[in-house]
Amino acid sequence: MIRPVGFLLRTWLRPRLVGRSFAYLVVGSCLAMLVYGVVQSLTLTAAQQQQRDFGSSQSMSYDNVALGSLGPDDLARTRSAVQDGLPGSAVFLQTTQLRPDVLPPNFVQAPVDTVTFIEGADYRQAFGDQVGLLRGRWAGATGEVTVSERILDAIGGDDTLTIYSGRKTLKVVGVYQDDFAADSYLLFAGEGTFESIRPASVDKSFQPVYAQVRVLMPTSAASQVDEALGILADQLPTLPDGQGTRPENLSGNLAVRGTNQDGDSAAFGREGDVIVSFGPPLILLAGAAFLAAGQQRRRHEEVVHLLHRLGGRPSRVLLSRTASYSIVALMSLAAGTVVSIVVLLFARATALPAVAGQPLAPLDIANRQVAVLVAVGALTYVVATAAGDGGLGPRWASAVGSKIPRHLIRRTAGVLAVLSAIRVGDRVETALAGPGDARYAAYAMVAGFCLLAPDFLRVTMWLTSRSSLPLEVASRLMQANLPRFGAAVSLGVMTLGIPVALLVHLDSEQGLTASARYGIVPEGQMWVQSSDTSRDIATVAAVIGDTPGATEGVAFRTLTRIDDQGVVAEAARFSNIPGSGSYSTAVLTVDSASDLARALPSLTRLEDAARVLNEGGVVDFTSHDDDDQRLITYGQAVPQETETPSLPTIQVEASPQVQLQFAGVLLTSTAKGLDLPIGPVSRVIFPDMDAATITSATRALQDAGYDPEFGQYAQTPPEPVLPVNAVAFLLVMTLGSIIILTIAISEQARAVSTSAKRLLALGAPPRWLMKLNSAQAVQMVGVSFTAGLTSGLMAVIVSSHAYPALVIHWVPIGAVTGTVLVLSTAAAGMALRFNRVRLTEAFLFA
């Protein structure tokens, strides 16, 4: 048994039978791994992220402290105590809250692009060589700062920097270059600067303004850490009620840091990363695997037929063939991986060091996701090769049975992918589930188009075949080779579809972040609100309302309860929101329907909304078309739910920024009638405020001792900037896809050249054959291009509702589209060269 199988295995592994497939798989796996490796090189490791977030010092203990709770000399006293107990230690303060005035307010929801304010004589000890002085000197005295180049750009190169809405003007004495966190706003301040700023007290802060008091110790001995924690616990202000004790807080922070340090460093394709994903390289590798399978499938069927007729036992032939597939797959994928590592190492030694963040070695190739990538590539190749063309050999020769209608499976999968993309991209689902699902919808749409691409080609051939004989013959030849031509066209679709979809998603995702950060208040309005319902919103609103030119505010109340921890929390949600309210935003009350119209004039169907409100109903912003809403309320201090009767409901479309913050509205009087737990005023909206009035109102808040971020207004988001790893991802993906496409088109042309030789022998002139080949190339490139662009646009459309607005930068999309068109046409041109049949004896006797 072993000997004949071994002989058969050697037969299957002859270069003529597997050589081209091997090459395809090597190229495909190499490209997929390069996508991974290059992106990974440009992505921060968990340790680097940790370093970026916490500084370079490994022997660090720290605690969060509300800035407003720090009294005079608290910091100096803490430093003195720590240094007395732990000689050689450094203590400094780090906060993201003390921003220069030139930068946008921090009331935005996501803490991105925040200013890191570091004060303390020993700050440079913590950051070591990561910061280098460019000019001037390091800040030393109170009121002095050394800023990054980015901050210097923001303040227009000025030598002063105004902090926190005019509260304090600091003197810029130096500029440093921050190689490590080049995109952050980081400034170093001299000793005592923080105390001179005096941020708003805790009760007048928009939200707790935290800083980190950090201790850098000479060693990381556990005993020292404990001692540092003990000193900090003694010296720092006590925590507010309900927030635990200082020692508990310190221990918790230390544990968080430890967890972060131990975190998984595989950033590529991690959950929540919308742009960089394993999906596209997976499709790339699968495409290469399909092409590899296509190279040998027919020939293998012929050999199977031959061996069978010569008396080969089916089990042995099948076993040896399957073994050969596995060997080819594993060897080629391993070779591709090794080649990619070599290329990466070369790149790291030459081009990448300037931008690469990850350490050179070891490259993080051996992780679970990469293993899955390789396994899928190998499996695709083995199954696709074993599937057989059908009809050439006995049925048993096909691993999946030659009677399975593969075209039907492909089409069904394609249609399901498209339908699921549309379903996942549905407005309600995606709006609730977030852009992560939008990404999957986009990929599903592109994958669906890839699967259906052979049919697009078939329809195109059918439509064009009757116009001329070359087209007719070209179509017939392509139909006979449809699996291979179809695979090439599918790759073409992928080549264009994925970059287009990714680019739009990348931009829109950043647009979403910008919207969440800067667009939570509509233009021309000023909102007063706080995430902490204990804040005295009404008093803050009164300060703004007294500002000359300010309009009358519209007050909203939240239905609130006090939970068993004594914390004020949301008390009601709509009954038909899925997920038991986990997605629910607040249901608010307003005093009158006209108030609602004033505050939110962009709502649709305002007149109907007013009628429903006055009838005791609710206005629903959640876009759930369902029966009338009931309100589910929570009991006070106990997890008990009760439901109101069904209330008249009107669905009203609201802007994304409103949807983010309101689930719906009912009249306060209605809430009272239902005996709902009405809380204090939680939000006041001042409509029709001009820019000058907004500025005056902000100053008024400042003068009254409040954190000016209580008064929120529309901000212009910055232009999205493509992250370097995303750019690399797009470039390598596009390049890789084009390489595969080029090979695919050339390969198909080579296959067709056999037919061309026959035609030539029958008297078809070469010029006629050129027409035939041109027709094929035009059809392939045309279908690839059209379907690819359509798939990208469809992917954008189905996922568009995940974003408040699609951000589309046409220049890079145009560049990618043009590049793909030019290169695929060039590939087709190369293919034509293969078809220039020469009358040689090699042709006759090959």
Add this chain to the structure above:
Amino acid sequence: MPPDQEPEIKIECSDLSKTYRTANEHVTALADVSLSVTSGEFVCIYGASGSGKSTLLHTIAGLSDPDSGNVQVDDRDVFQLTRNERADLRRERVGVIFQDHNLMAELNVLENVALPLRVGGTRASEAKTLAHQALSRLGIDNLAVRSPSELSGGQRQRVGIARVLASGQDAILADEPTGALDSTNSEALFILLKALSADGACVVVATHDPLARQFATRTHTMIDGRIAMEKVAGR
């Protein structure tokens, strides 16, 4: 033969030589071969495998360039023609019946037979009619819609012959036309080719089948690329 085509054709080969060179050896396929054939003749090129018969036919058809010598069809030097003109020549004047049939697997029998006509600009309906007629003449009209892969070797050979019949070239070069046929069918084929030559076609058959010599007006026996013997029927 369609009446609008030229009734006469004359093929003259002069001093044709051809050597195949591989890394290890040089094989002489043709050595100073001269041959002249005209309309109405049935010429048999007889010889063992590897004697140069197929090379001679492919050279006459302009499919293979000789190292030296020339081929003239109606006083036109084939190797002075462009590749397009050579293709026109094969399509219109010199039809080839290939040893491997040269059928397009992607087309059915009828389409294969009609293909050269369509390439030459004949209307589809007319080409189809002519193809049907050719298939009927060979008794295989019932195979018209079948794929070549569904045919036996003999049936494929007859489709290849039907393709030449339908195209109506003045000269027919047949490369081992009976290689896949039994003796009965082989005889029937030679009778058909004989009839074609009697109708004025110029027929050249390269074969190792001795039966061909009984129908040929002239037989040239090839050994190692040379015409070693010439025998004229009835002499």
